[in-house]
Amino acid sequence: MAIITLSTDIGTSDFIIGAFKGQLLSGGTSGSIIDITHQLSSTNFAEVAYICNNAFKYYPEDTIHIIITNLFEYAHRHFLIARFNNQYIICPDNGILTMITRQVPAEVFKIPLPEVDEHATMVILAAFAKAAGQLSKGRYPIQIGQKFTEFVERYPIRPTFGDDWIDGQIIFIDKFENVVVNISREEFEACRKGRLFAITFGRNYSSNQINKISENYSSVSKDEYLACFNSAGLLELSIRGGNMAGLFGLQGFKEENQHVQHILDSAPGGNKRNWFYQTIRIFFT
Known part of the structure; x- marks a missing residue:
């Protein structure tokens, strides 16, 4: 059936x-x-x-x-x-x-x-x-x-990589305001190469940082920042017992917001649409 x-x-x-x-x-x-x-x-x-x-x-x-x-x-x-x-x-x-x-x-x-x-x-x-x-x-x-072969094609936004950084984009915020970023564990480890790291977010990169990957929510104390790779294998940022997105003004997709990353999407006939996703940057040292 x-x-x-x-x-x-x-x-x-x-x-x-x-x-x-x-x-x-x-x-x-x-x-x-x-x-x-x-x-x-x-x-x-x-x-x-x-x-x-x-x-x-x-x-x-x-x-x-x-x-x-x-x-x-x-x-x-x-x-x-x-x-x-x-x-x-x-x-x-x-x-x-x-x-x-x-x-x-x-x-x-x-x-x-x-x-x-x-x-x-x-x-x-x-x-x-x-x-x-x-x-x-x-x-x-x-x-x-x-x-049929002439259907509309679009593809997921991908992280961008430098020698000592990754820029990922917020693709999902759940009802608890936990933030999912389009960086997989494999991509993170390949760029990390065993180095220390700082996951930065919000407007103040110098103070808003996470420096370790946790296995689950019980790995940190209440109100502590947490970064883990979720069941989908993607980076997730949260605050145990708190609302990460709301507290730091983190947002996902926006149609018109010049302060977040600008992605250009093509459709048949030359049509263009602007997609904007807020960036999360990871530094490696």
Whole structure:
């Protein structure tokens, strides 16, 4: 029996998610429907990729992942199905696919949408539901759509490296205001080379520093700063019993903020979007 997961930016305060599940069931979907989250960001695709990547890897082969975020960014008359890591991803053609996969999947297919008003949400979701239902019954993507290569591509922001420093970007802040940075343990250790280090944050780099990596939250005393590599393998900064982001004014994605790093993103047709992420710098000595 198939497993279908839902990850959306729709929220749960109105009828849409309930109606979408009804569409899935009414279309004869064979399998379990599991909510990952309905609180995805509509603009911070790095955060979306972080959440989806680290949830999807725990699901079995042939799981069908439906992702709905920023559905109307482009006026496409199609959506995508990709086969990746032996699972299926159904999503809009807005760049979120490659943000999650970090590469061009070998198998990507486009599925046509009906000719309706571009904001007819339930009609579009019905098309997603139909495709998921067909996959759940054992049909292959090539039987549902056509092979496609000209989809929108975006890729996650990467840290930058110097001889004695790394600049990473804040990609996620959780409800406890712990801060996740896009630096992996492997990248940190490769640049560190056994040296001492200072993880700096906030406006005052000289006083706001962490000089050790802890294993978990119990490794430090209450109100002490903590840096660790979380279950996703990325650097996480926090204060035990406190709110790291709020206390130091740390922020994730911002569309227009000239005081944080400026990233340029390309889409087909030469369109450009500005992505801004606040930087965390690590010095090595």
